[in-house]
Amino acid sequence: MILLREVEKVYRRGSEELHALKGIDLEIGKGEFISIVGPSGAGKSSLLHILGCLDLPTAGTVQFDQAAVEHMSEKQLDALRRDKIGFVFQQFYLMPGLSVFDNVALPKIFSKRGDKKDGVAALIEMVGLKSRMAHFPNQLSGGEMQRVAIARALVNGPEIVLADEPTGNLDTENSEKIFGLLKSLHAKGYTIVMVTHNHDLAQRADRVVTIRDGRIQ
Numbered sequence: 001m002i003l004l005r006e007v008e009k010v011y012r013r014g015s016e017e018l019h020a021l022k023g024i025d026l027e028i029g030k031g032e033f034i035s036i037v038g039p040s041g042a043g044k045s046s047l048l049h050i051l052g053c054l055d056l057p058t059a060g061t062v063q064f065d066q067a068a069v070e071h072m073s074e075k076q077l078d079a080l081r082r083d084k085i086g087f088v089f090q091q092f093y094l095m096p097g098l099s100v101f102d103n104v105a106l107p108k109i110f111s112k113r114g115d116k117k118d119g120v121a122a123l124i125e126m127v128g129l130k131s132r133m134a135h136f137p138n139q140l141s142g143g144e145m146q147r148v149a150i151a152r153a154l155v156n157g158p159e160i161v162l163a164d165e166p167t168g169n170l171d172t173e174n175s176e177k178i179f180g181l182l183k184s185l186h187a188k189g190y191t192i193v194m195v196t197h198n199h200d201l202a203q204r205a206d207r208v209v210t211i212r213d214g215r216i217q
Contacts, residue, residue: 001160001191002028002051007060009046009214020046022214024060028193030159033186035202036195038211044195045164047211051193052085052162053077082111086153090165092145094137094152100124101133104151111156123151127181143174150181160191167198175201 009021020043028034028051036044049055050062053069062069064080072080094103105120124133127147137145146166153161163182167175179201186192196202210217 001030001032001065002026003061003063003066004050004057005061007050007057007062009043009050009055010058020214021050021057024050024214024216026209026216028160028191030191031186031189033183033192033206034194034209035205035207036193036209036211037197037199037202042211043214044211046214048162048164048193048195052087053081054087082107083156084159086156086158086161088146088149088153088161088163088166090168092137092142092149092169094145094148096137099134099136100129100140100148103137103148104155107152107155120155123154124148127151141174142170143177146170146174146178147181150178150185154185154190158190160193161185163192163194165195165197167196167201179204 004024004026007021007024008019011018011020024047036047038044046055050057053064056070064084069077069080095106098106101120101124104124105117108120121133124130127150129144129147129151132140132144137148140148161182166182167178170178175198182192182194194202194205202208
């Protein structure tokens with residue numbers, strides 16, 4: 001599904017260069033559940049941004065369904081991110097002035113496929129928030145907000161879900177619930193890639209990828 005070969009990522013700050021990724025080779029197959037672990041500053045988020053086409057490599061090649069990402073136009077990249085990739089972030093990024101329903105429906109505004117409300121209620125029910133559809137983010141717990149974020153990530157029917165520290169702001173009980181939800185999505189056929197500092201949860205994925213100093217160990 002996703003293939004990385006000799007991927008390098010260099011960030012430049014004036015005359016300074018930060019080599020975040022160094023010669024990364026990685027294959028992610030359709031239907032896998034992969035966890036990415038490593039110390040802070042190891043390159044985990046940089047790798048996830050490359051996998052999600054939020055950033056392009058400085059060198060090397062990235063293929064998504066056998067198409068070279070680095071040769072795509074910005075319009076093609078937008079379509080790829082919108083239609084095939086769902087993102088879940090540690091900070092939730094919910095709109096405070098929108099209800100649960102409208103937060104989940106928001107990505108459909110940027111999609112030209114189908115009714116803007118089609119399937120939204122079913123997704124909210126799937127993540128266990130049927131009774132919270134009209135609530136606003138400040139009326140929800142951290143775990144509930146993360147479930148809203150997961151429903152939002154699924155609303156355009158992606159093939160892969162990329163989760164960056166999805167349990168990082170949650171207590172143990174809610175972390176288990178969110179991980180259980182990701183496992184249930186995996187059972188439904190979604191490909192899941194999760195960056196985490198939680199080694200207990202990481203070991204329960206199908207495969208653990210360890211990154212240190214910008215290299216896969």
